[in-house]
Every structure is written in C-alpha cells, then in structure tokens.
Amino acid sequence: MEKRLILDTDLLQITINRLVEELIENHKDFENTVLIGLQPRGVFLAHRIQKRLKERLNKELPLGLLDTTFYRDDFRRRETPIKANATKIPFIIEDKKVVLIDDVLFTGRTVRAALDAMIAFGRPKLVELLTFIDRKYTRDLPIQPDYVGRGVNTIKTQKVLVEWTDQGAESDKIWLVTNEEK
Amino acid sequence: MTNLSVNHLLGIKDLTTEDIQLIFQTADHFKDVINRPIKKVPSLRDITIANIFFENSTRTKLSFELAEKRLSADVVNFSSSNSSVKKGETLLDTVNNILSMKVDMVVMRHSSPGAAHFLSRNIEANIVNAGDGTHEHPTQALLDTYSIREKITDLQGKKVAIIGDILHSRVALSNIYALKKLGAEVMVCGPATLIPKYIGDLGVKISWDIKEALEWCDVANMLRIQLERQQLKYFPSLREYSLYYGLNKKLLDSLQKEIIVMHPGPINRGVEISSDVADSDQSIILNQVENGVAIRMAVLYLLAQKRQN
Numbered sequence: 001m002e003k004r005l006i007l008d009t010d011l012l013q014i015t016i017n018r019l020v021e022e023l024i025e026n027h028k029d030f031e032n033t034v035l036i037g038l039q040p041r042g043v044f045l046a047h048r049i050q051k052r053l054k055e056r057l058n059k060e061l062p063l064g065l066l067d068t069t070f071y072r073d074d075f076r077r078r079e080t081p082i083k084a085n086a087t088k089i090p091f092i093i094e095d096k097k098v099v100l101i102d103d104v105l106f107t108g109r110t111v112r113a114a115l116d117a118m119i120a121f122g123r124p125k126l127v128e129l130l131t132f133i134d135r136k137y138t139r140d141l142p143i144q145p146d147y148v149g150r151g152v153n154t155i156k157t158q159k160v161l162v163e164w165t166d167q168g169a170e171s172d173k174i175w176l177v178t179n180e181e182k
Numbered sequence: 183m184t185n186l187s188v189n190h191l192l193g194i195k196d197l198t199t200e201d202i203q204l205i206f207q208t209a210d211h212f213k214d215v216i217n218r219p220i221k222k223v224p225s226l227r228d229i230t231i232a233n234i235f236f237e238n239s240t241r242t243k244l245s246f247e248l249a250e251k252r253l254s255a256d257v258v259n260f261s262s263s264n265s266s267v268k269k270g271e272t273l274l275d276t277v278n279n280i281l282s283m284k285v286d287m288v289v290m291r292h293s294s295p296g297a298a299h300f301l302s303r304n305i306e307a308n309i310v311n312a313g314d315g316t317h318e319h320p321t322q323a324l325l326d327t328y329s330i331r332e333k334i335t336d337l338q339g340k341k342v343a344i345i346g347d348i349l350h351s352r353v354a355l356s357n358i359y360a361l362k363k364l365g366a367e368v369m370v371c372g373p374a375t376l377i378p379k380y381i382g383d384l385g386v387k388i389s390w391d392i393k394e395a396l397e398w399c400d401v402a403n404m405l406r407i408q409l410e411r412q413q414l415k416y417f418p419s420l421r422e423y424s425l426y427y428g429l430n431k432k433l434l435d436s437l438q439k440e441i442i443v444m445h446p447g448p449i450n451r452g453v454e455i456s457s458d459v460a461d462s463d464q465s466i467i468l469n470q471v472e473n474g475v476a477i478r479m480a481v482l483y484l485l486a487q488k489r490q491n
Contacts, residue, residue, distance in 0.1 A: 070215065070223035070483075081184045081487050084211040120220040 006133070006152060006160070007174040015149040016045075019130060020052045022147050023099065030061055032125070033097040038114050039067040039085035042102035044164040045132055049101060064089035066100075068113035087117070094122035099147075104160045105131040108143035133160050133174060152176065186484045190302045190309040193318035194359035202363060206328055208480035209473070216252060216475055226255035229486055232285045234277065235312070236262040236292045241447055241471065242312050242322070246289050249478035258285065273297065274304055281305055287485065290314075308485045316350050322446055323356030325477040327364055329470045330401050333442055338365035343395040345371045346405030346427065346454050349378050349416075353446045354405060358384050371395035372405075372427060375416040392427050396434075401442040404429055404455045420453055430456040434464065442466055 007015060027033045030053070037046025043065050050063045069084040100114055111129060118124065132149035138156060152160065159177045163169035183200050194202075215223055231250045235243055243259075250257045260280065277288065289310045290298055295317035302309045313319040331337055342361050348354045348370045361368050362385060369387040370377060371394075382388055389395045396402055407423060417423050429443065443455070443465045451457050460467060 067211070070211070070225045075225050076487060076489055083184045084208060086211070087214060116224065120215075120218050120222070122219060 001180060002178045003161075004176045004178070005173060006176050007150060009171045009173060012172045012174065015132070016048050016052055019132075019147050019149055020049060020056060023049075023053070023130070024056065026128075027097065027099075030057065030059065032095075033099065034062045034064065034091055034093060035099050035101060036064045036066050036089065036093075036114075036118065038100060038102040038110060039065055039069075039087070041104075041162060042100075044162075044166050045103050046101040047166065049130070062091045064091065064093075066114055066117055068110055068117050071113040071117040073109060073113065089121050092122060093118065093124050095125045097126045097128070098124040099128050099130055101130045103131070103162045104133045104135060105129070105143070105145055106135045106138055106160075108139045108141035111143050112141050132162070135160060150174075186488060189485070189488050190298070190311075191320050191481055191485065192298045192302060192309065192311045194320045194323050194356045194363070195318070197320075197363070199363045202324065202327070202360065205324055205477065205480045205484065206331065208484060209324075209328060209476040212252075212479040212483070213473070213476040215479075216472075222252050222254060224254045225483055226250070226253040226486055229253075229286045229489075230256040230258065230284060231287045231289060231482070232258045232260060232280050232307075233312075234260045234280065234288055234290045236273075236290070236297075237313070238263075239291055239312070241474070242291065242319075245471070245474040246310075246312060246321075246478050249475050249482060250289075252475070253479055253482060255287075255482070258283075273301070277301060277305060281307055286489065287482065308489065310481060310485065313352055315352065316355075317352055318356045318359075319352040320356050320360075321474070321478055321481060322353050323360040324481070325470055325474045326353075326357055326403065326444060326446065327360045327366075328477055329444065329466050329473050330442065331364075332469065332473070333466060334400065336365075337361065340366045340401065341369070341399045342366050342401045342403060343369045343371055343389075343399035344403045344405060345392060345395055345429070347376045347407050347416075348372050348381065348405070349376045350408045351405050353403075357403060358386055362386075369395055369398060373417050373423070392429070393433070393436075396429075396437055396441065399441060401444065402429065403444045403446070405446065406448065407450055407453055409450070424453050428452075428454055428456065429459050431458045431462070434459055434462075440464060444470060446470070 035046055037043040054060050065088045067085040067087045069082050128146040130147040131145040134145055134148045134151045135154045136151050161175040161177050163173045183204055186201050187198050188196050287308045289312050291312040293315050295315035297314045298309050298311035344354050358368050371389040445467050
C-alpha cells in the first residue's frame with residue numbers, strides 16, 4: 001500500500017477558507033441558504049465550513065445532516081452492507097437554497113441518493129454541491145460539483161483518505177492511497 | 183454488526199442479542215423516516231412481498247403492509263377466507279403458486295405452530311413469521327421490547343410481568359425470549375389454568391396473584407383473553423377473571439411506584455384492562471402500534487439485505 005499526501009493541515013485550512021469565500025460571493029448574506037452535510041464523512045467538512053462562515057459573517061448558518069443509506073441504488077449489490085446514520089434536518093428546506101457538502105466526489109451515486117433523500121423534506125429552490133476532493137474522470141452519473149477544494153486524477157482502485165482531528169486523527173490531512181496490484 | 187445472522191425471521195429464539203440490537207438501531211432510523219413529510223424510502227423497490235394470512239388479523243397485517251409500502255416494495259395480499267384453501271389446497275401448494283409469480287419475501291400468519299418453519303425449509307423466499315398458532319410472534323416481541331427500551335433506555339435488570347392468558351399466547355413466548363436475551367427478568371401471572379405447566383423451565387418467575395406481580399415489576403404487559411380459544415372453560419366467567427386479573431385504576435394507584443402498562447392489542451376493555459388505565463399516561467399502547475411499523479420496516483430491510491442479488 002502506498003500513501004501520498006494530497007493536502008496537509010495548512011493547505012487544508014487555506015482550501016476551506018477559499019471555499020467559504022466562494023460561497024460568500026454567491027450567497028452574499030446567506031439569508032435564504034442552508035447547509036447540509038452528507039453522512040458519514042461529509043459532516044466533518046460541513047462543520048468546518050459552518051465554523052469558518054461564522055467567523056467571517058458572525059452568523060451561525062443552519063446545518064443539517066443527511067443520511068443516504070435507504071436511498072442508495074446499490075442496496076443488495078454491495079459486498080458489505082452499509083449501516084445507516086442519523087438524519088437531522090431541524091429546519092424547513094422548502095424554497096431554500098441548499099448547499100450539499102461532501103468530502104470526496106467519486107462516482108456521483110451518493111450525491112444522486114442525497115438529492116432523492118433531500119426531496120423527502122421538501123422542494124428546495126436551488127441545490128449546489130460543494131466537495132473537498134473531486135476525483136476526476138471517475139463519474140458513473142452526470143453529476144458535477146459547484147465548489148471544488150481540489151481536483152485529483154485518480155484511478156478506480158485508488159482511494160482518497162480524509163483524516164479529521166474531530167474523528168480522532170492527529171492532524172487534518174488528505175491522502176491518496178494506492179493498493180498494491182494483486 | 184451490519185447484517186442479521188438469519189435469513190428468515192421465524193422466531194425470537196433463533197435471533198442473537200446482536201441481531202435484536204441491530205433491528206432496534208435500524209428501527210430508530212425508520213422511526214425518523216416515518217415522521218418526515220414524505221414517509222417513504224426507495225430501498226425495497228425491486229422486491230415483491232406477499233402477505234399471506236391464514237388467520238384473522240387487523241393491526242399486524244396493516245402494520246406490515248404499511249411497512250412494506252414505506253420501503254417501496256410491491257405488495258400482494260392473500261387471506262385464506264376467500265381463497266382456494268377452502269377448496270382443499272395445501273399450504274405448500276398455495277405458497278408455491280404465489281411464489282411462481284416471482285415473490286421475494288413472504289409474511290405469513292398461520293394457526294399451526296411451526297408453519298413458518300415448514301415453509302422456510304421448502305421455498306426460496308425469505309419468510310417472516312407474523313404469528314404461528316400459539317408458538318411465536320417475533321415482530322410483536324421486538325416492538326414490545328423496543329417500546330420498553332424507548333421508555334426506560336436499557337432493559338438490563340428490569341422486571342417485566344406478563345399477565346393474562348399465557349397458555350394460548352404466542353406474544354408471551356416471544357416476549358419471554360426477547361426480554362431474557364436483553365437481560366430483563368420476567369414473571370408470568372394468570373390463573374393456574376392459563377399458565378403452561380413447564381413455563382418455569384424458560385427461567386421465568388410464576389405468580390397467580392396480580393397484586394404480587396404488579397408490586398414486583400417495572401413493566402406490566404397485559405395480554406388479551408383470547409375469547410376465540412376459550413371453548414374449554416379455563417375460568418368461571420369473564421366477570422370473575424376481570425375481578426381477579428384485570429388491571430384497573432384502583433389497583434394501579436395502590437402501588438408505591440409508577441409502572442409502565444402495555445397491551446399487544448386488540449384490547450378487551452373492561453376485561454384484562456380497564457379503559458381509564460388503557461388511556462392513562464402510564465400506558466404505552468399507542469407507542470407500541472407506532473413502533474410496530476418501524477420495527478417491521480427494519481426487519482424487512484435487514485432480511486432483504488441478506489438476499490443475494
């Protein structure tokens with residue numbers, strides 16, 4: 001197994017700051033905007049984005065957590081079943097601008113499921129996708145992000161590993177992991 | 183653990199404690215789903231489920247049907263009262279015919295104990311036992327224990343009294359298995375004629391005095407007197423039963439503590455439980471009904487997960 005560092009702690013923070021500036025450019029005062037982090041791993045990034053936005057705007061944006069397990073199209077087709085996580089959306093999304101946040105965009109299937117899951121809570125006015133790592137050329141579905149932290153060329157057998165201190169890691173880092181060929 | 187250890191839900195006896203915990207955790211998520219504006223998820227959209235009821239049922243059948251529809255499964259219903267069973271068709275023939283129509287899962291209620299076991303050995307589909315005679319009613323026990331857990335967090339060391347017609351009750355047997363697996367202490371209470379002779383072998387306490395049972399327990403699960411199974415005289419009259427084994431407000435208030443009151447339904451109001459108790463704050467009867475849908479969604483979802491695509 002080979003591990004290559006894509007983003008170190010400093011670069012990761014700079015990237016978050018840049019993503020937040022891009023959001024501010026488009027959403028101005030965030031009057032009608034809500035954030036939704038995708039379970040399980042997009043939630044850590046979503047909390048960071050919310051925190052940074054609070055520092056910049058002095059305003060706490062509503063943040064929801066969305067689990068897509070029951071909406072996935074690969075139920076019974078995966079080797080290992082996925083365990084459901086909590087969905088907590090304590091606000092109305094009807095007519096809101098929603099920013100969906102996930103850490104890695106790969107095949108696009110999670111985002112497809114997320115769109116489906118989100119509709120169960122109402123009809124948003126607009127949905128945008130923010131992703132930290134965009135694995136280019138690996139999409140199964142025509143889904144593209146609106147905000148990208150870093151685009152990375154990968155092959156299917158590689159994996160992007162995101163480590164957050166919130167999860168118990170020593171520092172925030174993003175790695176590209178290549179498994180040895182069998 | 184993300185998967186059940188069994189391919190069918192035939193009884194609580196076959197489940198491990200981890201299986202029960204997994205069903206509860208999954209039901210927590212489904213409970214959240216059924217309280218949303220859109221109460222439906224697409225998980226089982228490629229699965230067809232047959233509800234085969236050889237015995238009358240209102241709430242179990244409705245609850246299963248609702249659970250299946252909320253998971254987006256295709257549902258077919260069958261009840262024996264207006265079917266070819268009346269013309270002499272066997273159980274296996276009936277079910278095989280239904281399966282030829284490409285059914286993936288079968289939810290079955292039958293008056294013969296072991297009917298679900300028999301079916302699981304003979305057909306390919308996943309079987310969910312919705313009650314087999316006086317044997318087991320696993321989803322009822324799961325929703326009962328889930329409802330208690332919701333009220334008092336952990337069942338470990340808690341005392342549960344099951345009061346009423348233990349002899350004819352599949353709910354009692356499944357409840358005993360589930361409660362014991364989750365670490366609770368169980369007492370059964372009822373007239374001596376309605377308590378099976380060897381029930382003590384399951385590790386439960388026995389009492390013939392409702393007052394003693396109520397003073398001992400944290401939770402009282404009042405069972406229905408199964409009027410349809412009372413051809414033999416197990417007790418002199420309903421009035422006498424109600425006098426000696428009925429739970430009323432006076433009896434409840436005479437206790438030094440507040441206990442949780444449950445009933446699997448349908449209730450014979452004024453026989454095993456009085457109306458004011460059934461509708462009181464201590465009663466969680468309607469929570470049981472709500473949790474039934476979430477528990478059944480969890481069971482069907484987890485069994486579908488075990489199916490090879």
